[in-house]
Amino acid sequence: MKSKFFFIAIVSVTILGISFLFAMVMGSVELSFGQVYNTLFICSMDQNTGVQNIVAQNSCTVDPIYRKIIWEIRLPRILMAFLTGVGLSIAGAILQSVTRNPLADPYLFGISSGAALGAVLAISVFSTGIISVTFGALAGGIFSVILMLTLAGRAALQVERLLLSGVAVSFMLGAFTSLIIYYSDPEIASTLLFWMMGSFTNSQWGDLWLPALCISIGLMLFLIYRSWIGAIQAGDEGAFTLGIPVSQLRLIMLIICSIITAVLVAQVGGIGFVGLMIPHISRFLVGSKLSKVLFMCVVIGGSFMLWVDVIAHSLIPNQVLPVGIVTAAIGSLFFFVILKSRGRNL
Amino acid sequence: MKRIFFTLAILIFIVSNKLSAENSLSKITNAQRIIALAPHSVELLYAIGAGDRIIATTEYSDYPKEALGIPRIGNANGIQIERVVEEKPDLVIVWEGGNKSADVLKLKSLGLNLFFTKPLKISDISQELKELGNLTGLSERADQVIEQMEKKHKQITNKYKRGSKVKTFYQLWHDPLTTIGPASWSESLLNDCNAENIFKDALSPYPVVPIESVLVKNPQVIIIPSHSGDDETKSKIWEKWSEISAVKNNHVNIIDGDLLHRFTPRVLDGLQKLCDAIDKAR
Numbered sequence: 001m002k003s004k005f006f007f008i009a010i011v012s013v014t015i016l017g018i019s020f021l022f023a024m025v026m027g028s029v030e031l032s033f034g035q036v037y038n039t040l041f042i043c044s045m046d047q048n049t050g051v052q053n054i055v056a057q058n059s060c061t062v063d064p065i066y067r068k069i070i071w072e073i074r075l076p077r078i079l080m081a082f083l084t085g086v087g088l089s090i091a092g093a094i095l096q097s098v099t100r101n102p103l104a105d106p107y108l109f110g111i112s113s114g115a116a117l118g119a120v121l122a123i124s125v126f127s128t129g130i131i132s133v134t135f136g137a138l139a140g141g142i143f144s145v146i147l148m149l150t151l152a153g154r155a156a157l158q159v160e161r162l163l164l165s166g167v168a169v170s171f172m173l174g175a176f177t178s179l180i181i182y183y184s185d186p187e188i189a190s191t192l193l194f195w196m197m198g199s200f201t202n203s204q205w206g207d208l209w210l211p212a213l214c215i216s217i218g219l220m221l222f223l224i225y226r227s228w229i230g231a232i233q234a235g236d237e238g239a240f241t242l243g244i245p246v247s248q249l250r251l252i253m254l255i256i257c258s259i260i261t262a263v264l265v266a267q268v269g270g271i272g273f274v275g276l277m278i279p280h281i282s283r284f285l286v287g288s289k290l291s292k293v294l295f296m297c298v299v300i301g302g303s304f305m306l307w308v309d310v311i312a313h314s315l316i317p318n319q320v321l322p323v324g325i326v327t328a329a330i331g332s333l334f335f336f337v338i339l340k341s342r343g344r345n346l
Numbered sequence: 347m348k349r350i351f352f353t354l355a356i357l358i359f360i361v362s363n364k365l366s367a368e369n370s371l372s373k374i375t376n377a378q379r380i381i382a383l384a385p386h387s388v389e390l391l392y393a394i395g396a397g398d399r400i401i402a403t404t405e406y407s408d409y410p411k412e413a414l415g416i417p418r419i420g421n422a423n424g425i426q427i428e429r430v431v432e433e434k435p436d437l438v439i440v441w442e443g444g445n446k447s448a449d450v451l452k453l454k455s456l457g458l459n460l461f462f463t464k465p466l467k468i469s470d471i472s473q474e475l476k477e478l479g480n481l482t483g484l485s486e487r488a489d490q491v492i493e494q495m496e497k498k499h500k501q502i503t504n505k506y507k508r509g510s511k512v513k514t515f516y517q518l519w520h521d522p523l524t525t526i527g528p529a530s531w532s533e534s535l536l537n538d539c540n541a542e543n544i545f546k547d548a549l550s551p552y553p554v555v556p557i558e559s560v561l562v563k564n565p566q567v568i569i570i571p572s573h574s575g576d577d578e579t580k581s582k583i584w585e586k587w588s589e590i591s592a593v594k595n596n597h598v599n600i601i602d603g604d605l606l607h608r609f610t611p612r613v614l615d616g617l618q619k620l621c622d623a624i625d626k627a628r
Contacts, residue, residue, distance in 0.1 A: 028556040065589045069558050072586070186422055187519050187573060194522040194554065201522065201556065318545055319553045320522065 005286050012299040019303040023078040027313040028320070029069060038062050039070045080203035080211070080267065081309040081323075082302040085274055087215045087264045089301030091257040092275030093282065093293050094222055097233040098250045099159050105276035106261040108163065109254065110170035112272075114144025115265040116196050117177045123191055124184040133195065134207070134266045141262030144169055145255070157247040159236075162254075197322030198271035200309055207267050214263045218256045219294065226290040229253065233288075271324050273331040274301060284338055304331070371459055376483040377437035381430055383420065384441035387463055387478075388413050389610040390471070394479055394488040401433050404445075409604075409612070425449045431456060437481055439463055465609035467534035468499055468617070474609075491611060498614045499538075502621055506540045512624050514541040515565035515592065520580045522554045532571075535606065535613075539621035541567070561587060566627040568592045569620065571603030592627070599623040 024036045043060040091106040099108075107113075118140020119133045152165035181189050222229070228249055231239040239246050261275070282296035308330065312321045381402045382388045388407040391397050397412060405421040407413045419429040424446050430438065430453065440450050442464035453460060461481065465471050472492045479488025516532050518524045526532040527548035536543050544563040545555060568590075570580050577600050584593045592598055601623065605616030 027558060029558045029562050065561055065564075068587075068589060069561060073558055182423060185573070190519065190524070191521050199522065313556055316549060318548050318555055318559050319550070320556050 005292060008285055009295065009299075012296065012303070016299050016303040016306075019306040020078065020082075023081070023306040023310050024070070024074060026310045027074065028318060029066075031066060031070070035062050035066060036070060039067045043067055076203045076205050076208060077200045078306055078309060079208055080200045081305040083208065083211045083215060084200070084264050084268050084271060085278070085301035085303070085305030085308075086298045087211060087218075087260045088271065088275035089278035089282070089297035090215070090219060090222065090294055091260045093279035093290075093297050094229065094253055095257050095275075096279055097229050097290065098253045099163060100233060100235075101159070101163060102280070103276070104163070105272070106257060107170070107270070107272065107275070109148050109166035109258060110144040110173055111141045111258055111261045112265055112270040113170045113173035113177065114147075115141035115262060116192075116270060117173045117180075118143065119195055119266075119269075120177050120180045120184075120192055123195075124180055124188050137266035137269075138262055140173075141258070141265055144173055145258040145262070147173075149251075157251075159250070162250075194322055195269045196324075198269040198324035198327070199312075199320070199322055200268055201320060203267065211260075211263050211267060214260050218260045219298075221256060222253075222294060223291060225249065225253075226294075230290050233290075269324070271305075271327055273324075273328045274305065277331050277335050278304060281335065281338055371461060371481075374437060374459060374481050377459075377481050379433065379435045380437045380439065380482075381419070381433060381435040382407070382439040383425060383445050384439060384463060385409070386465070386609040387439040387441070388416070389608065389612070390475055390478055391482070393491050393611055394475060394482065394484045396478070396482045396484055399482065401435065402429065409608070409610075420445075420449075422446075425453075427452050427456070430458070435459075437461060439478075463609075466529065466531055468495075468538065468613060471609050471611070471613070472496060495611045495614065499617075502614065502617055503538050503540075506538075506621050506625055509540065509625075509628050512539075512541045512567055512627050513544050513563070513565045514567045514569060514624060515544050515560055515563070517568060517570045517580065518552060520570075520583055523557055523560070523583075524552055524554050527551045527553050531609070532606065535617055535620055536624075538617060539624045541624045557583075557587075561590060564590055565592050566595075566597060567624050568598040569623065570598065570600045571606045572600050573603040573607075595627065597623070597627045 021033065025031045025033055038060060039062050043062055088106050092104070095104040095106065095108060096102060115137040118136040118138070121140070122133045122136025148165050148169040151169065152161060155161035155165065181192055184192070228239070228244050231242055231244055232246055232250065236246050278297055278301040279293060282293045282300060285300075286292040286296050305327075308323055308326045311330065312323050312326045315321060315326075377396075378399050379401050380391065380396065380399050382391060382400050383404050385404070385407040388397070388400060388403050389409050391400055392410050392413065397410070400413075400416050402419045403413070403416045404425070405418055407416060407418075419426045419433075422444065427449065436459060438453060438458045439461045440453065440463070442450070442462050450460075461477070463474055465474060472495060475488045475492050475495075476485075479485040514536055516526045516536065518526060518532070525545050525548075526543060527550050528543075528546050530551040533543045533546065544560070544565050545553060548555070568584060570577070572580075581598050581600060584590065584598055588594050601616065601619050605612055606620065
């Protein structure tokens with residue numbers, strides 16, 4: 001059993017590496033592996049040292065515009081795609097475990113609706129640019145979780161009520177968002193729609209650290225508490241008899257997942273499906289042990305998003321597709337394939 | 347079998363309805379109660395002297411100033427159909443692509459006299475002025491407007507005909523970065539200025555494009571039509587890309603979008619500005 005996991009882990013990590021390579025060269029502008037290698041390892045050395053030595057000048061053969069495309073556009077974009085895949089997948093896996101609900105996903109508690117409302121407000125009401133879309137979305141996402149917890153009150157300690165409160169908040173904020181979009185200018189509405197369907201296009205280096213930090217801390221906490229989470233997954237009563245503070249732990253996990261999700265949604269918009277399906281796919285592959293599932297979520301979620309980004313940029317020449325559309329389309333097909341092959345084994 | 351027959355009957359009914367609607371338009375020679383569901387149509391009617399016959403219009407119909415007094419019965423999100431019927435118009439001007447298609451179908455099914463407008467190039471405006479002239483009995487005035495327009499149009503195109511084609515990026519919107527594709531209104535303007543749309547091979551009329559493609563295509567001029575929102579944020583996205591020839595040589599231009607995107611004689615002022623801006627990069 002252990003060797004099987006080992007095998008799957010090696011294969012998927014290799015796939016992740018290959019995905020990174022392909023994400024670097026593919027896109028609306030086709031580059032060669034040589035150009036990318038040259039840019040990342042040779043040209044950058046020239047820039048860092050600033051030495052105009054003849055050898056280095058000869059070896060750095062890439063046009064400055066391509067170098068800039070790789071450094072300023074492509075690298076931040078694919079790193080953001082990777083982080084998004086990782087963050088949403090692990091948040092989804094944890095939420096599915098602590099709520100024991102296979103349909104739980106990071107947007108369960110209305111975060112995407114809250115973030116969308118925040119973004120909409122930032123774009124249309126404060127259109128002067130005082131509040132950036134990212135900040136608006138982050139504030140909105142956090143607001144939705146706080147709102148949900150306040151409205152649910154003590155009910156938040158019970159799983160079913162917690163889930164239902166999330167749904168209610170989601171619908172409530174969604175209604176406001178629709179209302180504002182309905183009354184805004186067509187161009188602003190198109191910005192909002194594109195944002196809501198998700199995109200990595202605007203990712204900058206400076207945007208990466210916050211999601212990376214939140215995901216690392218979250219992942220660490222999930223791993224530290226993995227046995228407790230596992231006990232809750234098996235049933236509240238059992239966990240209770242083991243002396244685990246069930247409700248508190250669930251709330252804390254919910255808040256950590258919400259923070260990860262809110263930070264990501266603020267940067268890249270609402271990208272559905274990943275947080276719901278990648279945990280299931282991981283469980284199909286490696287069983288339900290939480291540490292293995294989390295590991296697979298990181299690897300599969302990350303590579304999945306990298307490919308989604310590649311496809312979003314290269315499916316139609318000279319045009320970008322919203323990431324959310326590609327995610328849902330490929331993801332569902334992928335999932336059906338796995339479901340079928342699993343069915344045959346049973 | 348019965349079902350097929352039934353479907354056929356409905357189809358025939360729809361087609362005949364459509365034909366009869368088109369036929370009835372040819373009988374109108376002196377429309378007095380006009381509903382214009384597009385800002386540019388309002389402007390065209392004023393231009394030929396039929397502005398006072400407009401009894402209702404949509405939001406954004408703000409030119410000339412008198413147009414602001416016309417009652418509003420809808421916007422891009424929808425038309426209040428009941429109001430249209432209540433006003434008993436003898437002519438309704440519908441904007442294909444601008445008005446909601448469901449609304450247009452409904453208006454059609456109500457048997458109203460619909461005139462469709464969908465200009466894709468400047469000569470389409472002349473054609474439309476001519477048809478509106480016929481419908482309102484103001485052909486003479488319409489012909490005068492057309493003559494002036496065509497003269498001015500010819501002047502502009504002749505002036506820039508010579509010289510090289512200038513590679514131009516037309517930035518319709520910055521987030522998501524949206525431009526114009528082939529067979530769009532704005533591309534016809536670029537062609538009139540002897541400029542080349544760098545996305546002339548795109549698959550849709552208004553494609554969302556990656557910034558990478560713009561960098562590689564290296565436009566000599568970037569045109570930003572201003573509408574809503576902050577113009578500075580729209581041009582700011584280019585600040586760090588000094589490799590692009592348009593940015594390096596300071597040929598990023600913001601031009602009044604109302605002049606460029608309204609299908610009226612005023613577009614020639616916009617065209618003049620557009621061509622001047624492009625010509626500077628030659």
